[in-house]
Amino acid sequence: MSETLGFIGLGRLGLPSAANLLSSGYALRVYNRTASKAEPLLAKGAQLASRPAEVVTPGGIVITLVWDDAAVESVVMSEGFLEQLGPGGIHVGMSTIAPETSRKLAAMHAEHGSTYLDAPIFGTPESANSRTLWIPLSGPKPAKERVRPILQAMGGQGIVDFGEEVGAGNIVKIVGNFLIMSAGLSLHEALSMAQHNGVDPKAVFEMLTTSPALFPAPIYQRHGKYMVENLDQRPYAGSQIPLKDVGLFKESARQTESSAAIADLLLNLLQGEQADK
Amino acid sequence: MSETLGFIGLGRLGLPSAANLLSSGYALRVYNRTASKAEPLLAKGAQLASRPAEVVTPGGIVITLVWDDAAVESVVMSEGFLEQLGPGGIHVGMSTIAPETSRKLAAMHAEHGSTYLDAPIFGTPESANSRTLWIPLSGPKPAKERVRPILQAMGGQGIVDFGEEVGAGNIVKIVGNFLIMSAGLSLHEALSMAQHNGVDPKAVFEMLTTSPALFPAPIYQRHGKYMVENLDQRPYAGSQIPLKDVGLFKESARQTESSAAIADLLLNLLQGEQADK
Numbered sequence: 001m002s003e004t005l006g007f008i009g010l011g012r013l014g015l016p017s018a019a020n021l022l023s024s025g026y027a028l029r030v031y032n033r034t035a036s037k038a039e040p041l042l043a044k045g046a047q048l049a050s051r052p053a054e055v056v057t058p059g060g061i062v063i064t065l066v067w068d069d070a071a072v073e074s075v076v077m078s079e080g081f082l083e084q085l086g087p088g089g090i091h092v093g094m095s096t097i098a099p100e101t102s103r104k105l106a107a108m109h110a111e112h113g114s115t116y117l118d119a120p121i122f123g124t125p126e127s128a129n130s131r132t133l134w135i136p137l138s139g140p141k142p143a144k145e146r147v148r149p150i151l152q153a154m155g156g157q158g159i160v161d162f163g164e165e166v167g168a169g170n171i172v173k174i175v176g177n178f179l180i181m182s183a184g185l186s187l188h189e190a191l192s193m194a195q196h197n198g199v200d201p202k203a204v205f206e207m208l209t210t211s212p213a214l215f216p217a218p219i220y221q222r223h224g225k226y227m228v229e230n231l232d233q234r235p236y237a238g239s240q241i242p243l244k245d246v247g248l249f250k251e252s253a254r255q256t257e258s259s260a261a262i263a264d265l266l267l268n269l270l271q272g273e274q275a276d277k
Numbered sequence: 278m279s280e281t282l283g284f285i286g287l288g289r290l291g292l293p294s295a296a297n298l299l300s301s302g303y304a305l306r307v308y309n310r311t312a313s314k315a316e317p318l319l320a321k322g323a324q325l326a327s328r329p330a331e332v333v334t335p336g337g338i339v340i341t342l343v344w345d346d347a348a349v350e351s352v353v354m355s356e357g358f359l360e361q362l363g364p365g366g367i368h369v370g371m372s373t374i375a376p377e378t379s380r381k382l383a384a385m386h387a388e389h390g391s392t393y394l395d396a397p398i399f400g401t402p403e404s405a406n407s408r409t410l411w412i413p414l415s416g417p418k419p420a421k422e423r424v425r426p427i428l429q430a431m432g433g434q435g436i437v438d439f440g441e442e443v444g445a446g447n448i449v450k451i452v453g454n455f456l457i458m459s460a461g462l463s464l465h466e467a468l469s470m471a472q473h474n475g476v477d478p479k480a481v482f483e484m485l486t487t488s489p490a491l492f493p494a495p496i497y498q499r500h501g502k503y504m505v506e507n508l509d510q511r512p513y514a515g516s517q518i519p520l521k522d523v524g525l526f527k528e529s530a531r532q533t534e535s536s537a538a539i540a541d542l543l544l545n546l547l548q549g550e551q552a553d554k
């Protein structure tokens with residue numbers, strides 16, 4: 001367990017996930033654009049790097065959990081990153097990005113003898129803390145086998161293999177986030193309708209998410225709990241994740257001529273366009 | 278338990294619900310437009326009526342579980358029905374109908390000294406058999422107290438009180454069915470996108486409905502199980518319920534100037550209109 005891992009991206013999910021690795025006995029070299037965020041990890045023994053390539057051990061494993069496609073690409077293309085990772089190295093990409101970006105990154109790694117894996121995370125800071133993250137994983141088998149114990153140590157309760165094609169993991173993540181947003185925005189429309197018709201939306205929410213036959217699912221329970229107190233606010237106005245990820249869904253659908261009718265509408269609603277009455 | 282109840286409407290849900298009442302010791306007089314459907318109940322001791330009013334005991338309880346607003350109205354306005362029910366009588370309306378129809382029916386009953394209750398059912402024939410129906414209930418309190426044990430005997434696992442205003446129960450039911458259809462159609466769009474992108478939709482469905490953090494809910498599990506085998510078919514093409522109930526949602530939203538943007542799109546999708554790409 002004394003292997004030193006590289007970890008880049010210490011945001012809401014990255015920080016508790018990296019902490020889980022430290023407490024499982026892995027040594028970490030970490031990098032974050034805002035270095036001060038690394039402090040809780042340094043206190044637990046992590047080393048701070050001043051640029052991405054510095055976290056990389058030749059032939060080792062580096063994990064990235066950054067905001068979007070551009071952020072992952074800028075790490076990979078940063079000076080010395082791919083050269084340092086080199087033959088046998090593995091880059092575990094845990095951001096939610098376009099499958100085509102994953103494939104492009106995989107090709108760039110292959111040129112240097114290293115492997116890129118798709119391993120986006122379903123989870124919240126709370127589920128990182130409780131080690132109940134779910135991770136759809138895709139890419140070459142030997143690399144997946146090598147990182148699986150690390151993903152478990154990071155808090156992965158369910159690590160689900162989606163085959164050798166890099167990009168598949170992100171399709172699953174994008175599909176999941178689309179469904180989460182669809183559920184949340186539908187719940188908002190539904191509870192608002194109840195309220196407009198004089199029925200207590202809290203009581204409706206309570207019944208729908210309590211009945212074992214209906215929606216006893218964390219997504220409905222968690223999103224609804226906030227929403228029902230704030231029905232006059234545009235849902236998800238405080239987060240950029242829904243727009244980004246439903247946008248990725250729409251793009252992946254468009255490229256393969258699959259329907260994106262619901263995704264299109266969700267994007268309009270998230271952007272706060274006037275809803276049809 | 279020897280009270281004789283009237284029961285009108287022996288469809289997919291009515292038949293097993295009525296059977297539950299018989300096996301709980303209630304006597305039943307039943308009516309169905311297609312009389313032959315009553316046979317399994319007659320074999321268990323129910324009496325067959327040749328018209329709606331014949332099931333009614335003066336001052337007693339009659340349950341209707343028919344297709345739509347027009348069908349409930351035609352029962353209530355059928356010859357002798359309201360006169361026979363009379364003072365102290367209770368009509369438990371279990372169909373999914375517009376709240377305004379419920380209120381109209383309540384007023385008609387009040388003129389004859391009887392009470393109309395809103396008690397639509399969340400359930401399937403299977404959940405009637407397993408006595409796990411969920412029923413949002415609204416209307417005058419004394420009537421609700423009198424029918425509660427009957428709803429339990431019918432298979433009601435959760436009977437949730439939504440106050441004295443008739444129509445509230447149906448708002449809850451319409452909200453629930455809207456959410457069910459939104460979940461189902463979104464799941465169809467999502468799994469289709471995965472398939473178009475070369476990812477096995479069954480594996481995606483399995484992960485999303487297994488992870489405790491995502492959609493471990495019967496609606497997703499049950500609808501998805503069928504859908505994932507039939508992704509090339511228009512969802513819900515075999516049922517009139519989605520169009521009817523999402524239509525009721527849209528109408529209740531429209532009347533109160535609440536947004537129906539998602540309901541509008543679902544109606545288009547259910548009607549098989551060309552989806553945006």
